[in-house]
Amino acid sequence: MMKLITGGARSGKSRHAETLAAQAGERVLYIATSQVMDEEMAARVRHHQQSRPAHWRTLEAWRELDRVITPRNDPQEVVLLECITTLISNVLFAFVGDTAEETWDYAAIEAEIEREITALIHACERCPAPVILVTNEVGMGIVPENRLARHFRDIAGRVNQRLAQAAQEVWLVVSGIGVKIK
Amino acid sequence: MMKLITGGARSGKSRHAETLAAQAGERVLYIATSQVMDEEMAARVRHHQQSRPAHWRTLEAWRELDRVITPRNDPQEVVLLECITTLISNVLFAFVGDTAEETWDYAAIEAEIEREITALIHACERCPAPVILVTNEVGMGIVPENRLARHFRDIAGRVNQRLAQAAQEVWLVVSGIGVKIK
Amino acid sequence: MMKLITGGARSGKSRHAETLAAQAGERVLYIATSQVMDEEMAARVRHHQQSRPAHWRTLEAWRELDRVITPRNDPQEVVLLECITTLISNVLFAFVGDTAEETWDYAAIEAEIEREITALIHACERCPAPVILVTNEVGMGIVPENRLARHFRDIAGRVNQRLAQAAQEVWLVVSGIGVKIK
Numbered sequence: 001m002m003k004l005i006t007g008g009a010r011s012g013k014s015r016h017a018e019t020l021a022a023q024a025g026e027r028v029l030y031i032a033t034s035q036v037m038d039e040e041m042a043a044r045v046r047h048h049q050q051s052r053p054a055h056w057r058t059l060e061a062w063r064e065l066d067r068v069i070t071p072r073n074d075p076q077e078v079v080l081l082e083c084i085t086t087l088i089s090n091v092l093f094a095f096v097g098d099t100a101e102e103t104w105d106y107a108a109i110e111a112e113i114e115r116e117i118t119a120l121i122h123a124c125e126r127c128p129a130p131v132i133l134v135t136n137e138v139g140m141g142i143v144p145e146n147r148l149a150r151h152f153r154d155i156a157g158r159v160n161q162r163l164a165q166a167a168q169e170v171w172l173v174v175s176g177i178g179v180k181i182k
Numbered sequence: 183m184m185k186l187i188t189g190g191a192r193s194g195k196s197r198h199a200e201t202l203a204a205q206a207g208e209r210v211l212y213i214a215t216s217q218v219m220d221e222e223m224a225a226r227v228r229h230h231q232q233s234r235p236a237h238w239r240t241l242e243a244w245r246e247l248d249r250v251i252t253p254r255n256d257p258q259e260v261v262l263l264e265c266i267t268t269l270i271s272n273v274l275f276a277f278v279g280d281t282a283e284e285t286w287d288y289a290a291i292e293a294e295i296e297r298e299i300t301a302l303i304h305a306c307e308r309c310p311a312p313v314i315l316v317t318n319e320v321g322m323g324i325v326p327e328n329r330l331a332r333h334f335r336d337i338a339g340r341v342n343q344r345l346a347q348a349a350q351e352v353w354l355v356v357s358g359i360g361v362k363i364k
Numbered sequence: 365m366m367k368l369i370t371g372g373a374r375s376g377k378s379r380h381a382e383t384l385a386a387q388a389g390e391r392v393l394y395i396a397t398s399q400v401m402d403e404e405m406a407a408r409v410r411h412h413q414q415s416r417p418a419h420w421r422t423l424e425a426w427r428e429l430d431r432v433i434t435p436r437n438d439p440q441e442v443v444l445l446e447c448i449t450t451l452i453s454n455v456l457f458a459f460v461g462d463t464a465e466e467t468w469d470y471a472a473i474e475a476e477i478e479r480e481i482t483a484l485i486h487a488c489e490r491c492p493a494p495v496i497l498v499t500n501e502v503g504m505g506i507v508p509e510n511r512l513a514r515h516f517r518d519i520a521g522r523v524n525q526r527l528a529q530a531a532q533e534v535w536l537v538v539s540g541i542g543v544k545i546k
Contacts (some may be wrong), residue, residue, distance in 0.1 A: 006539050008321030008504065010339020040332075137538065139372030140190065141323020141505020142513045149324045150404075157374020161540035172538050174319070174354050175188050176343035177363045181541045190503030192521020222514075322372065323505020331506045356501070356536050357370050358525035359545045 001130040002121075004167040005178075006160060008137050012176030014048055017080055017134045020171075022053075024130045025078040031069075033062040033087040048082075062090040063116060066123035075128040084135035084163065088156055091116050106151045110158075117159050121166045133167070135160050183312040184303075186349040187360075188342060190319050194358030196230055199262055199316045202353075206312045207260040210235070213251075215244040215269040230264075244272040245298060248305035257310040266317035266345065267338055273298050274334070288333045292340075299341050303348045315349070317342050365494040366485075368531040369542075370524060372501050376540030378412055381444055381498045384535075386417070388494045389442040395433075397426040397451040412446075426454040427480060430487035439492035448499035448527065452520055455480050470515045474522075481523050485530045497531070499524050 003020060007013035021028045030052065036042050049058075057077075061068055069079055081087075095112045096104050124131040137160075138153045164170045170182035185202060189195035203210045212234065218224050231240075239259075243250050251261055263269075277294045278286050306313040319342075320335045346352045352364035367384060371377035385392045394416065400406050413422075421441070425432050433443055445451075459476045460468050488495040501524075502517045528534045534546035 004539065008319060008339065009325070010321050010336050010343070012339075012343045015343075135539075137322040137372060137504075138324050139322070139374055140319075140501040140503070142502050142508050142517050143373070144324050145510070146324075146327070153324050154374050157372065157376075161374070161376045164539035164541055170539060170541055172543075174363055175186065175317075175346035175352060177346055177352055179354075179363050181538055181543050190501060190521065191507070192503055192518050192525070194521075194525045197525075319504040320506050321504070322501075326506050328509070335506050356545055357368065357499075357528035357534060359528055359534055361536075361545050 002124045002167045003130070003132045003169040003171070004160075004163050005132065005134045005171045005173060006137055006164075007173030008140075011173045013134055013136075013173040014082060015051065015176065016171060016173045016178045017082065017132050018052060021078045021080045021132050024132070025076055027074070027077040028053075028056040029068075029073075029077050029079050029129075030056050030058045031065070031079065031081040032058060032060050033081065033083060033090065034060075035062070035090060062087045063094070065116070065120050069120070069123040069127045069131060071126045071128065073127050073129045077129055079127065079129050079131040080134070081131065082134040084133055084159060085138065085156055087116070088113055088159060089152070092152070092155075101148055109151075110155050113155055113159065117162060121163070124166070133163060135163065137172075184306045184349045185312070185314045185351040185353070186317060186342075186345050187314065187353045187355060188317045188319055188346075189355030190322075193355045195316055195318075195355040196264060197233065197358065198353060198355045198360045199264065199314050200234060203260045203262045203314055204235070206314070207258055209256070209259040210238040211250075211255075211259050211261050211311075212238050212240045213247070213261065213263040214240060214242050215263065215265060215272065216242075217244070217272060244269045245276070247298070247302050251302070251305040251309045251313060253308045253310065255309050255311045259311055261309065261311050261313040262316070263313065264316040266315055266341060267320065269298070270295055270338055270341060271334070274337075283330055288337075291333075292337050295337055295341065299344060303345070306348070315345060317345065319354075366488045366531045367494070367496045367533040367535070368524075368527050369496065369498045369535045369537060370501055370528075371537030372504075375537045377498055377500075377537040378446060379415065379540065380535060380537045380542045381446065381496050382416060385442045385444045385496050388496070389440055391438070391441040392417070392420040393432075393437075393441050393443050393493075394420050394422045395429070395443065395445040396422060396424050397445065397447060397454065398424075399426070399454060426451045427458070429480070429484050433484070433487040433491045433495060435490045435492065437491050437493045441493055443491065443493050443495040444498070445495065446498040448497055448523060449502065449520055451480070452477055452523060453516070456516070456519075465512055470519075473515075474519050477519055477523065481526060485527070488530070497527060499527065501536075
């Protein structure tokens with residue numbers, strides 16, 4: 001059982017996902033995909049952590065997720081992964097290393113990201129526990145001037161489509177209100 | 183009775199709010215939170231005014247809103263406040279004055295904005311007339327490069343969540359179509 | 365019969381529109397409004413073309429659309445036009461030619477675009493075949509810093525409202541899921 005929660009920045013999608021997780025089981029394995037890079041980021045992470053129950057298990061991971069979402073997972077421990085957009089960003093930056101943006105091969109980057117997403121979907125399908133994935137809507141603004149931003153929103157949009165297709169339930173969160181769209 | 187209308191720029195949210203206001207009562211107190219700063223802004227304000235009935239009362243206010251939304255308001259005069267995003271922006275710029283953006287304490291700014299929003303929610307709850315608030319969806323694009331923009335969308339998102347939680351009715355407007363989500 | 369499909373970038377709106385078109389009739393006249401300007405653009409066009417059935421007729425057009433969407437169209441051949449946002453952009457750039465952006469008269473630009481949209485709506489109303497129009501949500505991000513981008517999202521938003529009002533059916537596509545909102 002896979003659920004996808006999507007929404008804009010600060011739309012309340014994390015809280016909605018946490019509510020669904022708490023409803024699906026008492027115990028939760030929280031998988032944080034974010035890497036803390038600076039103080040602004042650290043503040044965001046702390047802000048979110050404070051809103052989660054202290055007894056949830058937390059794991060930091062964003063690649064080879066089939067090592068943590070497995071057929072041997074405890075069926076009673078709900079998996080909550082947050083978030084897909086950060087995962088994409090991490091895979092992208094790990095793939096390009098410190099090469100210059102002008103030289104990046106976006107087709108190769110997207111293929112690499114697709115491999116991770118394919119592995120993630122397979123892992124979710126084989127996992128006996130409910131899996132809840134949180135992602136972001138990033139495509140409803142004006143076309144970004146920045147080339148990386150344009151490619152990023154294309155990739156993120158296509159990943160969201162794949163995940164929503166694989167999921168049994170999809171929610172769009174707007175101003176904290178969850179709207180079930182699948 | 184508090185209703186929140188949200189939507190993107192030029193999504194038709196003003197018109198939807200005006201239709202709901204006209205349905206809720208013949209008389210309307212329109213509270214405009216915008217401060218006209220330049221000609222582009224003035225043109226937008228004129229464009230909107232022309233679409234509103236001439237007999238509506240209009241008031242310009244964006245702080246101490248509990249002075250205009252009160253327990254003594256006429257229950258027959260619907261209050262329509264537009265918009266929350268501009269209110270946030272005005273409170274922010276009044277708070278920081280002419281200090282440099284690098285020195286701004288966003289936690290203090292957000293606390294100030296939260297005080298205004300808390301007062302607004304209490305005022306709406308005590309007001310005997312229906313209150314309709316218009317706000318904006320600003321979080322469904324790519325992460326802005328600009329630090330102020332990033333903080334602004336975080337603050338606006340959290341404010342929208344609070345207002346939606348307090349409201350009895352929430353509408354998302356897309357291409358002029360109102361979708362009731364609460 | 366006119367249907368409007370809206371959604372963010374890479375939201376799956378094209379695929380949703382194509383599915384609706386395939387359901388409405390076996391034959392489809394695909395009207396592409398895009399002008400291929402560079403390799404990035406060409407790659408996007410190829411990506412889309414590969415997902416469409418080979419036997420669909422394709423036409424490139426973005427102005428005087430009443431010459432291709434007419435009362436004499438084959439009622440059995442569904443018209444699928446993609447996309448309105450590109451049409452707006454093409455009309456805008458054709459209107460301003462190579463003049464400097466600082467000198468553009470946005471009111472005149474919008475009047476020109478409105479003429480094209482009015483003609484398009486009339487053409488759709490007189491056409492005996494179902495017409496499916498694809499457009500973009502561009503107004504749910506932070507206010508763009510760029511003046512052209514601000515005006516563009518205003519114009520695009522108002523055009524979307526007009527089309528949605530004229531349409532019998534309106535769909536918002538999110539992460540590949542079509543949500544019928546009218």
